[in-house]
Amino acid sequence: MNVLSFSSHVVHGTVGNRAIQFPLNLRGWNVDCVNTTNLSNHPGFKTFKGSKTDAATIADIFEGLVEIGLQYDAVIVGYVASVPNLECIADILAKLSYKPLVVLDPILGDNDKLYVDENLIPFEMETLTDTKISDWSSLTASVTRFYDLYNVRFVVITSVNLGGAMYCIGCLDRETTFAVPVDQVPAVFSGSGDLFLGLLTDVFYRTKDVETALRRTVDVVQRVLRRTLELTDTKMSIGSSPYIPSLKLVESKDIIE
Structure with a gap:
């Protein structure tokens, strides 16, 4: 199984493609990453130091993959960073001669903060x-x-607070949700x-069942987060909540596989 993942890259940490590639490798995927x-x-x-990748570079990299005859069973679109990058990736997908599974996460911000070009809004x-x-009606x-x-x-909505409880919502069509x-x-x-995105792609590709994919993904991600919390001695903070900037993915290998 081959997957192409468009997302961010960091040298240190477990976000973007660093949180997608290793778990999918563990599950038998060949993962090619285009770093935004x-x-x-x-x-x-x-x-932090570094830079965003420009759209021309993304297009050039993908052209190189096409020239050596690569095709993908699935394509993941995560953090794209800019409007030109988003337009470039959309153009790439529109011109494909085959139809891979495409899983898109409109990653625009986190913890009530926006960290992309404001022109990429609408947001979530x-x-x-x-x-x-x-509420359920809304x-x-x-x-x-x-x-x-x-x-x-x-459609999957990963975090919805309803009646004081948190849910992930799956939508099979306009009338069928769970x-x-x-x-x-x-x-x-x-x-x-990002971990959720990669694992959801894996399970849905295998099962073709949204509910199964969502339930299994929620379970694994929750267990990885608990282990990360247990194994992290020094924590930062966001408001009154402990903040953990890096997931313990290697230490959670047995959970992810």
Whole structure:
């Protein structure tokens, strides 16, 4: 199984392709990464060096992959960093002569902070649909609105707080949704969304079943987060919550496989 992943790269840390490649390798995937950034570390460490990759470079790299005859069973689109990069990747996907599974995560921010070009907004489900999700009824309205606006077959909403409880929501169509309860781990993590993206791609590709993929992915990610929390001695903080900038992926190998 071959997957192409467009996302960020850091030398140190477990975000972007660093959180996608290793888990998918463990599960038997050959992972080719097109890095939309090349940074020393992610911004959660308060300081970092490096730069974004420009769209011309992304297009050139992909052309090189095409020239040696590569095709992919799945394509992951994570952190793209800029509007030109997003347009470039969209153009690449539109021109493919075959139809891989495409899994897109509109990664625009985290922990209430935006960290991409503001022109990439709309931001996440509420802004994508111009709705406020506060209860089950408004969630249903938001999902219906999403399907009215966008040509997407399946939708996963990773974090929805309803009635004081956290859920992941899966949408099979505008009328069929299901909820997976999430036991919140008492800390803030970087890279958990990227890990989720990679694992969801794996399970959905194998099973072709959104509910199975979502339930299995939530379970594994939650266990990785708990182990990371247990094994991390020195923690930073975001507000009153402990902040852990790096996941313990190697130490969680037995959970991920």
